[in-house]
Amino acid sequence: MNSWEPKIIAFLCNWCSYGAADLAGVSRLQYPVNIRVIRVPCSGRINPKFILAAFRHGADGVWVSGCHPGDCHYIEGNYYARRKFAVLKHLLEHTGLEPGRLHFSWISSAEASKFAETAREVVEAVRAVGPARHFIKTKPMWDDIETPLQAACQAEVG
Amino acid sequence: MHAYTEKIREAAQRLLAEKKVDGVIGFRMGTIPMMSEPVFIRHADQVNQLVWNGFCGVNLANYLVKRKDRVAIVAKGCDSRNIVLQLQENQIRRDQMVILGAPCQGMVDRRKVWTFLKGRDPLQATEDGASLRVSGRDFDEVLDRQAFLQDNCRICTHRNPVIYDELLGDPVPEQTGVDRYEDVRRVEAMGFEERWRYFEDLIASCIRCYACRNACPMCYCPTCFVDESRPQWVGKTLDPTDTRTFHLLRAFHMAGRCTDCGACERACPMAIPVRQFTKKLEKDIKELYGYEAGVVPEGRPPLDTYRPDDPQDFIK
Numbered sequence: 407m408n409s410w411e412p413k414i415i416a417f418l419c420n421w422c423s424y425g426a427a428d429l430a431g432v433s434r435l436q437y438p439v440n441i442r443v444i445r446v447p448c449s450g451r452i453n454p455k456f457i458l459a460a461f462r463h464g465a466d467g468v469w470v471s472g473c474h475p476g477d478c479h480y481i482e483g484n485y486y487a488r489r490k491f492a493v494l495k496h497l498l499e500h501t502g503l504e505p506g507r508l509h510f511s512w513i514s515s516a517e518a519s520k521f522a523e524t525a526r527e528v529v530e531a532v533r534a535v536g537p538a539r540h541f542i543k544t545k546p547m548w549d550d551i552e553t554p555l556q557a558a559c560q561a562e563v564g
Numbered sequence: 565m566h567a568y569t570e571k572i573r574e575a576a577q578r579l580l581a582e583k584k585v586d587g588v589i590g591f592r593m594g595t596i597p598m599m600s601e602p603v604f605i606r607h608a609d610q611v612n613q614l615v616w617n618g619f620c621g622v623n624l625a626n627y628l629v630k631r632k633d634r635v636a637i638v639a640k641g642c643d644s645r646n647i648v649l650q651l652q653e654n655q656i657r658r659d660q661m662v663i664l665g666a667p668c669q670g671m672v673d674r675r676k677v678w679t680f681l682k683g684r685d686p687l688q689a690t691e692d693g694a695s696l697r698v699s700g701r702d703f704d705e706v707l708d709r710q711a712f713l714q715d716n717c718r719i720c721t722h723r724n725p726v727i728y729d730e731l732l733g734d735p736v737p738e739q740t741g742v743d744r745y746e747d748v749r750r751v752e753a754m755g756f757e758e759r760w761r762y763f764e765d766l767i768a769s770c771i772r773c774y775a776c777r778n779a780c781p782m783c784y785c786p787t788c789f790v791d792e793s794r795p796q797w798v799g800k801t802l803d804p805t806d807t808r809t810f811h812l813l814r815a816f817h818m819a820g821r822c823t824d825c826g827a828c829e830r831a832c833p834m835a836i837p838v839r840q841f842t843k844k845l846e847k848d849i850k851e852l853y854g855y856e857a858g859v860v861p862e863g864r865p866p867l868d869t870y871r872p873d874d875p876q877d878f879i880k
Contacts, residue, residue: 454812455797455813458809475876476872482870485870485872486867486870488876489853489866489867490867491879492874492875492878493852493867494816495878496844497812497816497819497841497848498812500751500752500759500844501759501760501763501812502756502758502761502762503756504756505756510878524880527880541805541808541809542805543805
């Protein structure tokens with residue numbers, strides 16, 4: 407159990423958060439390595455399908471980050487995204503997804519320190535809820551994850 | 565309610581004779597009791613097939629999407645809200661339709677009656693005001709109609725059509741003091757693990773027939789997300805994860821568009837209460853953006869617009 411590390415899929419907007427991640431790297435800011443970045447053209451590009459697919463393939467958490475409201479490269483993409491995210495997050499949590507798994511943030515390309523800090527926050531939140539036990543269809547090819555998963559399943563069966 | 569039948573026939577006769585429409589979408593008697601079926605009448609000599617009763621639960625707005633001809637359509641409160649949404653989404657033009665608005669007293673849930681009859685075969689079902697009379701070979705039951713309504717009709721707050729050209733009867737009083745979200749709040753009071761189980765049990769019997777999607781008047785994408793294969797976002801198996809993904813995405817597509825007409829639930833062959841998903845969305849949309857689907861023709865659907873000050877306390 408101790409060797410388990412959360413695996414988090416981060417959808418980062420090309421015009422801001424992705425740049426912030428780059429800047430964080432260039433500035434040698436430390437942040438956890440549990441994040442797998444997927445670059446998207448805008449947070450408005452995020453379809454709920456993507457988030458569910460990430461969970462289905464074994465992600466312990468998903469983090470979506472885009473530009474601050476008003477700063478969207480496409481003028482208003484993140485405004486629409488914000489409504490979608492609110493509704494989706496409420497729905498997923500209503501149907502039993504733990505609140506620590508799905509995260510959203512606004513990070514501009516200059517906010518490298520906010521990026522590093524948010525990354526730490528997200529990783530810690532996902533670590534706190536533990537390995538994903540729901541939504542997984544494709545079993546993760548990672549022994550460290552399977553062992554606690556099996557233990558959790560065993561505990562549930564009793 | 566049977567007075568509607570005469571009015572529908574009269575209107576259909578008149579509209580077809582005057583060539584104002586190419587057809588009339590309404591109901592005719594089904595082949596078994598309590599199952600009125602949709603019918604498309606194209607000639608004036610067929611109008612006597614049209615009926616109206618408490619078993620016309622099917623949402624006729626489903627037959628409007630992408631129509632090219634002019635039609636008259638019989639619309640209950642919920643159907644009319646779906647028509648408003650389809651107008652907003654440019655699925656049909658207003659000048660293509662003559663809407664015959666039917667103020668509605670709620671539709672009878674045939675499943676509830678079947679359950680009550682415990683296997684006895686109903687041969688005839690008739691209504692008289694607030695009572696429902698079901699008879700068969702060796703039984704004759706008079707039931708309280710209100711107790712056998714569809715679940716969504718019992719909590720309906722829009723019984724009168726919101727948009728119509730002709731009204732088939734006087735508007736009915738709207739229900740007041742109904743608690744629309746009692747079941748949603750019950751789930752909200754649960755812990756996360758309990759919620760997960762609740763929905764797992766809810767959809768456990770799903771056979772992925774997509775009847776809920778097909779019955780829904782708001783589901784009209786040329787290629788549905790469940791049919792996409794490259795990339796394939798939703799698995800096609802009966803795996804619980806695939807089934808849940810389907811139900812979540814189907815519900816999400818209804819966000820701010822669902823009128824709670826109950827078409828999905830009445831179409832479900834496994835009697836899964838799929839409205840449990842859409843009702844949560846309806847509640848959230850109402851709380852977050854103060855929007856009720858299909859009530860006003862003006863404006864845009866809530867996920868097709870935004871306000872700069874939308875709530876964002878969940879975003880870091």
